[in-house]
Amino acid sequence: MKRFGGVQALNGVSFRAEDGRITGLLGPNGAGKSTTLRILYSTLVPDSGSALVDGELVDQDNYAVRQRLGVLPHNAGLYPSLTARENIEYFGRLAGLSRIAARRRADDLLALLELEDIATRRAKGFSQGQKLKTALARALVHAPRNLILDEPTNGLDVPAVRKLRALLMRLRDQGQCILFSSHVMQEVALLCDDVVVITRGTVVAQGSPEALRASTGAQSFEDAFVALTGSPGDAD
Amino acid sequence: MRATLTVFVKEFLENLRDRRTVMMALVVGPMFGPIVFSLMLQFALERTRSVEVNVELHVLNPAGAPNLVRYLEARQTKVVEIRGDGATARSMIVDRSARAVLEVPADYGTRLASGTPAPLRLYVDNSRNSDARHVARIRTLIAQYGQQIATQRLTLRGVDPRLLAPVVLQSVDVSTPASRALLVLGMLSFFMVLSVLTGGIYLAMDTTVGERDRGTLEPLLATPVSREALLCGKLLATCTYMFLSLSLTTTALFVALGRLDLEQFGMSANLNMQTALGLIAVTAPLIPLLAALMTLVAAQARSTREAQAWLGVTQLVPTLPLVFASLMNLAPTLPLMTIPSLSQHFLITGILRAEQLDPLHILVSVGSSLLLGVLLVAIVARVYRRESLLV
Numbered sequence: 001m002k003r004f005g006g007v008q009a010l011n012g013v014s015f016r017a018e019d020g021r022i023t024g025l026l027g028p029n030g031a032g033k034s035t036t037l038r039i040l041y042s043t044l045v046p047d048s049g050s051a052l053v054d055g056e057l058v059d060q061d062n063y064a065v066r067q068r069l070g071v072l073p074h075n076a077g078l079y080p081s082l083t084a085r086e087n088i089e090y091f092g093r094l095a096g097l098s099r100i101a102a103r104r105r106a107d108d109l110l111a112l113l114e115l116e117d118i119a120t121r122r123a124k125g126f127s128q129g130q131k132l133k134t135a136l137a138r139a140l141v142h143a144p145r146n147l148i149l150d151e152p153t154n155g156l157d158v159p160a161v162r163k164l165r166a167l168l169m170r171l172r173d174q175g176q177c178i179l180f181s182s183h184v185m186q187e188v189a190l191l192c193d194d195v196v197v198i199t200r201g202t203v204v205a206q207g208s209p210e211a212l213r214a215s216t217g218a219q220s221f222e223d224a225f226v227a228l229t230g231s232p233g234d235a236d
Numbered sequence: 237m238r239a240t241l242t243v244f245v246k247e248f249l250e251n252l253r254d255r256r257t258v259m260m261a262l263v264v265g266p267m268f269g270p271i272v273f274s275l276m277l278q279f280a281l282e283r284t285r286s287v288e289v290n291v292e293l294h295v296l297n298p299a300g301a302p303n304l305v306r307y308l309e310a311r312q313t314k315v316v317e318i319r320g321d322g323a324t325a326r327s328m329i330v331d332r333s334a335r336a337v338l339e340v341p342a343d344y345g346t347r348l349a350s351g352t353p354a355p356l357r358l359y360v361d362n363s364r365n366s367d368a369r370h371v372a373r374i375r376t377l378i379a380q381y382g383q384q385i386a387t388q389r390l391t392l393r394g395v396d397p398r399l400l401a402p403v404v405l406q407s408v409d410v411s412t413p414a415s416r417a418l419l420v421l422g423m424l425s426f427f428m429v430l431s432v433l434t435g436g437i438y439l440a441m442d443t444t445v446g447e448r449d450r451g452t453l454e455p456l457l458a459t460p461v462s463r464e465a466l467l468c469g470k471l472l473a474t475c476t477y478m479f480l481s482l483s484l485t486t487t488a489l490f491v492a493l494g495r496l497d498l499e500q501f502g503m504s505a506n507l508n509m510q511t512a513l514g515l516i517a518v519t520a521p522l523i524p525l526l527a528a529l530m531t532l533v534a535a536q537a538r539s540t541r542e543a544q545a546w547l548g549v550t551q552l553v554p555t556l557p558l559v560f561a562s563l564m565n566l567a568p569t570l571p572l573m574t575i576p577s578l579s580q581h582f583l584i585t586g587i588l589r590a591e592q593l594d595p596l597h598i599l600v601s602v603g604s605s606l607l608l609g610v611l612l613v614a615i616v617a618r619v620y621r622r623e624s625l626l627v
Contacts, residue, residue, distance in 0.1 A: 041458045044623050060621065063460040071458035077451030081253040092460040093242040138455065
């Protein structure tokens with residue numbers, strides 16, 4: 001449960017994200033997706049209830065949990081006067097990698113995300129796609145077991161979204177636990193093994209996209225989503 | 237500890253790349269003070285010099301008083317002969333082509349010879365402050381000339397001229413050359429404290445609201461590093477820039493002052509390497525306190541713009557005690573040495589005066605500043621743990 005002043009942001013959110021699966025947190029704007037994720041990566045503290053990662057309780061002082069967590073917050077930014085590589089290596093160093101290990105890891109990620117051409121450029125003039133890829137590399141630099149992505153496809157063009165999708169599926173197949181939020185249902189339907197539908201701070205349904213569609217008796221996943229959240233206007 | 241060092245190195249290098257920060261902290265800040273300061277000092281020195289070296293006096297009918305003219309010229313007065321009458325003298329003063337005009341009336345010579353008071357007319361504008369010292373110098377010279385004639389007359393008549401001086405007022409100037417220089421050099425502590433502030437202002441913002449505005453704060457807080465370690469790295473970088481700014485400003489001040497010929501005016505400003513190092517050493521304990529203060533203010537602001545406004549006000553806080561000190565003419569006492577920035581002002585002026593500093597005063601000043609600094613850092617650390625830091 002999480003309350004900001006008089007606003008009840010979350011009220012009874014409970015779900016599991018399994019290893020080796022991609023779990024999508026789906027809900028309209030303002031449903032509480034970011035708040036849920038922030039509690040999971042410990043920048044917010046729940047008023048009641050708890051969040052566990054790999055069976056360990058999350059809190060501000062549990063560094064071991066965050067060590068196993070890769071985080072891409074909503075609208076994450078980069079340090080404009082550092083290069084793409086420096087942005088990535090800085091977070092590697094903060095996660096405890098040696099200088100050499102951080103550099104090697106940055107090399108791998110720059111290659112993986114096709115960022116080599118901007119590796120030594122300062123982040124100031126990066127496009128949305130370049131920014132997001134760099135931020136993703138930053139989240140992956142310490143090879144975390146669990147990945148939390150808050151609306152990672154925001155502002156990306158179609159080819160970039162496709163590449164991101166392929167990357168996430170590869171990471172899943174390596175056994176990582178991936179949790180990402182989105183308000184775009186097509187994306188969730190395409191990518192997720194499990195879906196958690198959240199609206200007004202409450203989980204209203206969870207299961208595979210197919211199961212959700214079947215349970216609501218809707219023709220398409222989009223109809224199912226509208227039926228579940230009851231707010232077609234918010235769910236662009 | 238390693239994370240703190242990582243943060244420090246990154247913040248230090250990142251800000252070194254930011255032209256605005258470098259300009260403000262390491263160029264404009266350290267240059268501004270010394271330039272303003274040496275201009276002020278130059279101006280003050282010009283005023284003293286112009287009176288003592290080069291007094292100009294326009295004289296109507298100098299031929300009527302040749303001895304007086306010779307007397308004045310022997311005392312570094314430039315006598316300029318003009319033609320005309322009282323009206324000419326008046327208009328010259330009004331249109332500022334002369335500061336003072338002396339008119340020697342036609343009957344001056346005869347009356348002087350007959351021993352009756354000989355008239356001299358001095359045209360001046362008393363409402364002009366800038367001429368006051370100039371005019372006073374002329375008055376003094378003429379009075380001295382009169383005194384000299386009186387003494388001669390009395391001596392000729394066998395009267396002891398000392399009868400004319402029943403009372404002698406002797407004023408004893410106890411100021412040393414160094415303390416005379418201090419009248420103007422007292423401003424030095426103000427510029428030094430200011431330089432500490434300007435050195436850190438951009439980093440204090442950049443490492444708090446700046447980080448939030450750019451969207452880098454949240455990923456940073458999600459790293460497996462304690463918030464205290466992050467904060468320490470950032471504060472360390474801010475302190476380093478403040479220290480650099482302080483050192484550069486002090487060096488620039490000394491270079492600027494070295495160019496002015498202070499000795500010529502009976503001032504020795506005690507400006508050597510050792511003094512400079514001493515000044516930096518007694519000012520440096522202020523750095524953690526002011527870094528934490530600015531970081532605290534910046535962390536509360538909702539946007540960079542708001543932070544800028546608040547930090548502008550914050551800059552006044554450490555300079556206030558200096559203003560009070562000079563207005564109330566405070567002298568250093570042990571209780572006053574517990575007040576940061578005021579105690580540094582006392583120590584700075586003490587060093588410039590070439591005084592023997594009380595070790596206890598130094599200890600109290602350094603101790604109280606550092607202690608308050610630690611206290612304020614602890615408060616900032618608490619703010620850093622709050623969730624509201626993110627929004």
